[in-house]
Amino acid sequence: MLSILEKWKLIETKLICSSSFLKVFDDKVMLPNGKHITFTKMELIDFVSVVPVTDNNIVMIEILRYPRNCLSLEIPSGHVEKGETPKDSAVRELKEETGYSAEKIECIGRFNPLSRSTQQAHLFLAKNLTKGTQQLEATEQINVKLVPIEDIKEMLNSLKITHAPTIIALQKFLLMQQETQS
Amino acid sequence: MLSILEKWKLIETKLICSSSFLKVFDDKVMLPNGKHITFTKMELIDFVSVVPVTDNNIVMIEILRYPRNCLSLEIPSGHVEKGETPKDSAVRELKEETGYSAEKIECIGRFNPLSRSTQQAHLFLAKNLTKGTQQLEATEQINVKLVPIEDIKEMLNSLKITHAPTIIALQKFLLMQQETQS
Numbered sequence: 211m212l213s214i215l216e217k218w219k220l221i222e223t224k225l226i227c228s229s230s231f232l233k234v235f236d237d238k239v240m241l242p243n244g245k246h247i248t249f250t251k252m253e254l255i256d257f258v259s260v261v262p263v264t265d266n267n268i269v270m271i272e273i274l275r276y277p278r279n280c281l282s283l284e285i286p287s288g289h290v291e292k293g294e295t296p297k298d299s300a301v302r303e304l305k306e307e308t309g310y311s312a313e314k315i316e317c318i319g320r321f322n323p324l325s326r327s328t329q330q331a332h333l334f335l336a337k338n339l340t341k342g343t344q345q346l347e348a349t350e351q352i353n354v355k356l357v358p359i360e361d362i363k364e365m366l367n368s369l370k371i372t373h374a375p376t377i378i379a380l381q382k383f384l385l386m387q388q389e390t391q392s
Numbered sequence: 393m394l395s396i397l398e399k400w401k402l403i404e405t406k407l408i409c410s411s412s413f414l415k416v417f418d419d420k421v422m423l424p425n426g427k428h429i430t431f432t433k434m435e436l437i438d439f440v441s442v443v444p445v446t447d448n449n450i451v452m453i454e455i456l457r458y459p460r461n462c463l464s465l466e467i468p469s470g471h472v473e474k475g476e477t478p479k480d481s482a483v484r485e486l487k488e489e490t491g492y493s494a495e496k497i498e499c500i501g502r503f504n505p506l507s508r509s510t511q512q513a514h515l516f517l518a519k520n521l522t523k524g525t526q527q528l529e530a531t532e533q534i535n536v537k538l539v540p541i542e543d544i545k546e547m548l549n550s551l552k553i554t555h556a557p558t559i560i561a562l563q564k565f566l567l568m569q570q571e572t573q574s
Contacts, residue, residue, distance in 0.1 A: 215456040215463055215533045227409030227416050229432040234409050234416065239458065247531055250411040251459040274397040276421065277433040278510050281397055322554045323505065328460050331556075349429055351397045363567070372504045374513075374556055381563035385545070388570055 216242035218249075231255055231289070254329040258300045259287040259375040261318070261383050262310055262336040268362060268380070269308050269339065272353040275373075283355065283365070284373040285380070296332035304336055306345045308354050313338030319382050323374065333379045335386075359387075398424035400431075413437055413471070436511040440482045441469040441557040443500070443565050444492055444518040450544060450562070451490050451521065454535040457555075465537065465547070466555040467562070478514035486518055488527045490536050495520030501564050505556065515561045517568075541569075 219240040227234035233253035240246055262269035268285070275282040288303035290296055297315060304310055319333040346352055357365070362380055365371055371380070401422040409416035415435035422428055444451035450467070457464040470485035472478055479497060486492055501515040528534055539547070544562055547553050553562070 215454065215535065217456065217461050218458045226411070229408070229416070229418070232416065232432060232434075234411070234414065236411070237459065241531060242533065243530075245530065249458055250414060252414075272397065274399065275504075275507050276400045276431055277419065277508070278504070279399050282504075282507070320551055320554065321556050321559055322457075322460070322464075323556050325457050325464070325555065326459070348425075348427065349423060351424065353397065366564075369502055372502065373507065374503050374505050374560065377503055377560050378556065378563065381560070381567060382548075385548075385563060385566060 218242070221246065226250075250326065252324060252327040252329075254324070254327050256290040256296070256330045256332070257287055257375075258290060258296050258303060258332045258334060259285050259379050260300045260304045260315070260334045260336050261285050261379045262304055262308060262312065262339055263359070263383075264339055264356070266360075267356040267358055268383075269310055270355045270357045270376075271307055272355050274351050282373050283357075283371050284376045287373075287375055290332075297334070300332070300334040300336070305342065306347075307350070307352055309342040309344045310336070310339045311342055312336035313340075318386070319378065321378060331375055333375070333382065335383065400424070403428065408432075432508065434506060434509040434511075436506070436509050438472040438478070438512045438514070439469055439557070440472060440478050440485060440514045440516060441467050441561050442482045442486045442497070442516045442518050443467050443561045444486055444490060444494065444521055445541070445565075446521055446538070448542075449538040449540055450565075451492055452537045452539045452558075453489055454537055456533045464555050465539075465553050466558045469555075469557055472514075479516070482514070482516040482518070487524065488529075489532070489534055491524040491526045492518070492521045493524055494518035495522075500568070501560065503560060513557055515557070515564065517565065 222238040224236045286307040290299045314337040318335045404420040406418045419431045468489040472481045496519040500517045
């Protein structure tokens, strides 16, 4: 068994698809065994997701997700825009999608949504909230929903929540709660 | 506030990129306000991830992830091949990537990895394991690692694990453990 796995060597990269948020590349790479393969990789913009917590509720959003064309119950999320830190983006997305501003906002995690991309997702916990008004983009249809913290575990178990960043952030929140209680 | 959000109407779809595992489409859609926009959607193959549990350990894999070109500590995962149920795929991927076979294998969750795709990920818990030999594909470099269950929470908290399906499945496993203990 290898203690350190050998890296792949990039020989040639070719852009095969490009849109405002996605680039797809076919990379010709050499494997440690000398074999050449083509590996399709994706370039996607980093994003943030925020768990906004009041005394008894999580501030969630109900958003229409195309192409599934169904409603999805999620926490506020969005891209890290040019010139922003992930924390800047978390503050902005929370305000835009829910109207709420937070006195305290701290990073509680980070993950890679896709193995075929270097994209990173940053998770934040937002506390001491003040209510304001949403600032939605033209394509955004969003209802703000206050979800009791005591209902979150059941909503996760019954698969009412299927948005990956929301699941990771809310499960992390529940595990943090249990740490402080134990 | 809308109680039910209005759906988007597809006017025209155009394939802009195609590879063995990914198709990208530009969809011309009409928003509820009558405005036309182009929305880029991705078609990806469903996959499974499996939490293989022994008395004290989780059977994990150390795998080289290109394009980050770094080692990633994950649970066994893989695509749902044509003709397979997600459970079939879980049994197969567990055997191929770790060598282990499971007497009991049950679904513990499901999620949507990407908002721009209808792709689904299915999570399984595998118990009563029997050790065998790996059956790796040519491109796969995988080391099997037995990780003590008591170390999982710290490994998640310290961001040693960044693979989204692995995080969701292991957090779920920890929350299930706490339910049975409480």
